[in-house]
Amino acid sequence: MIGERMKVASLALLLFAAPFIGCSRTVAPPKIVEITGDDFMKFSVTSFDAKPGQSVTVKLRNVGELPREAVAHNWVLLAKEAFAPKFVEAGTSHPEGGYIAFEQEFYVLAKTKMLGPGESDSVTFTAPGVPGAYDYLCTFPEHYAGGMKGVMTVRP
Ligand SMILES: [Cu+2]
Numbered sequence: 001m002i003g004e005r006m007k008v009a010s011l012a013l014l015l016f017a018a019p020f021i022g023c024s025r026t027v028a029p030p031k032i033v034e035i036t037g038d039d040f041m042k043f044s045v046t047s048f049d050a051k052p053g054q055s056v057t058v059k060l061r062n063v064g065e066l067p068r069e070a071v072a073h074n075w076v077l078l079a080k081e082a083f084a085p086k087f088v089e090a091g092t093s094h095p096e097g098g099y100i101a102f103e104q105e106f107y108v109l110a111k112t113k114m115l116g117p118g119e120s121d122s123v124t125f126t127a128p129g130v131p132g133a134y135d136y137l138c139t140f141p142e143h144y145a146g147g148m149k150g151v152m153t154v155r156p
Contacts, residue, residue, distance in 0.1 A: 030055040037073035039064035041146035050127035068116030082107035099139035
């Protein structure tokens with residue numbers, strides 16, 4: 001009987017204390033970044049900041065009018081270890097994978113769908129805990145070379 005009460009009491013204490021245990025710094029509130037892509041192979045946002053561990057939602061909209069066979073866009077966030085030009089090059093022969101090569105998938109931290117004109121998609125992810133610059137880009141052929149890229153900077 002007493003044991004049961006102790007169990008309930010310690011559970012209540014744990015629930016109360018849980019948010020404070022191991023949490024010397026507070027996690028930043030969720031962030032929403034709205035980005036558009038156009039027929040000129042440009043993102044409307046080419047840099048933004050995030051806090052380590054912050055929940056980030058990127059909403060991408062293709063505001064262009066050209067048919068998706070000619071111009072489509074996605075938003076792909078890469079790990080720090082990735083080398084963007086090589087990543088993009090490897091993907092050009094993989095339209096079935098959104099122009100992302102299967103063997104390069106592990107570099108992808110977050111991505112949206114490939115979008116035709118007027119389409120939108122969003123992706124929510126947790127910003128990496130390691131501060132630094134993280135490249136993002138569109139994998140549609142020639143778009144990275146045309147300047148469709150940006151940087152998410154993680155700073156504490
Ligand atoms: Cu694009």
